Amino acid sequence: MPSQPPDSSKPKPRYTLDEGAPGAFEGETVTRRKFMTGGAMAIGGVATAAFGLPALGFALGPQFEDGTPDRWQDMGPEGEFSVSTYVPKVMNLVADAGEAGKHTVYIRKFDPKRDSKRNADLPYVAISNRCAHLGCPVRYIQASKRFVCPCHGGVYEFEGKVAGGPPVRPLDRFYTRVRGGRVEVGERFSLNSELRRFSVRDPSNHLDGPWQYLYPSRPST
Ligand code: FES
Structure with a gap:
């Protein structure tokens, strides 16, 4: 039943x-x-x-981070910079850290004919000398118009994109602006291979595709 x-x-x-x-x-x-x-x-x-x-x-x-810098540093008069080459300047990356907080930044005028339009809102290109592989200081070589890293042979082209060697992303940059005819640099930011901006990452952190979510920004960098 x-x-x-x-x-x-x-x-x-x-x-x-x-x-x-x-x-x-x-x-x-x-x-x-x-x-x-x-x-x-x-x-x-x-x-x-x-x-x-x-x-x-x-x-x-x-x-959700606000990328607007709140600290700007004077880098010199506008007339000191051109579109054709970089001028090395020293800035304080970490406030009140003395010599230990100093950092070299390579600066030139933004070139609307040659530069990626992604960062056209910044009047100057200010490139960090910290290699995106393991952080060694890179040097700009005017003869080849490239940045070269002495540690493991990393090479970056004129805009700071990777041209060869082990680095995984372009060189970091700084925000720039002009006040009273003088060039100022603000916070540092990182870039992916298309020169899209991200909050600053450690060297060796990839930023293309899903990798951007796997390497969080760290305030200590
Ligand atoms: S630290 Fe620059 S190539 Fe390795």
């Missing part, structure tokens, strides 16, 4: 014993199987959140 469906008009028994659950104890309101299943799911949820939420924060955090 086919079994009858449970009568939904009857209230569900409060105790597992009344339900006729196998192995039920007197006074038990939930079976051990249900209890264990619920507990395992709760622990799984907590573990997933513990790993997932920080990863999500790392991935999405940089998208």
Whole structure:
């Protein structure tokens, strides 16, 4: 004889014993199987959140960062710079750190005929001398119009894009502006191979495709 469906008009028994659950104890309101299943799911949820939420924060955090610099440094009069070559300047990368905070930056005028339009809002190109491979100081060679790293042979072309060797992304840059006829540089930023801007990353951090989400920006860089 086919079994009858449970009568939904009857209230569900409060105790597992009344339900006729196998192995039920007197006074038990939930079976051990249900209890264990619920507990395992709760622990799984907590573990997933513990790993997932920080990863999500790392991935999405940089998208909400305000890239507008709040500290600008004078680099000299506009007339000192041209579109055809870089002028090396020394700036303080870390405020109040003395010599240890000094950093070389190569500056030239933005060239609308030759430069990528992605950064056309910045009147000057200010390139960091920190190699994007492992951080050695690169040098600009005017004869070849390239930046060269002495450590492992990294080479960057005139705009700072990788031309050869192990570096994984272009050289970092700084925001620039002109105030009272003088060129100022602001915060540093990193770039992917298409010269799209990102908050500053450590050397060796890729920024193309999904890699941009796997290498979070670190304030210490
Ligand atoms: S640190 Fe520049 S190529 Fe390795």
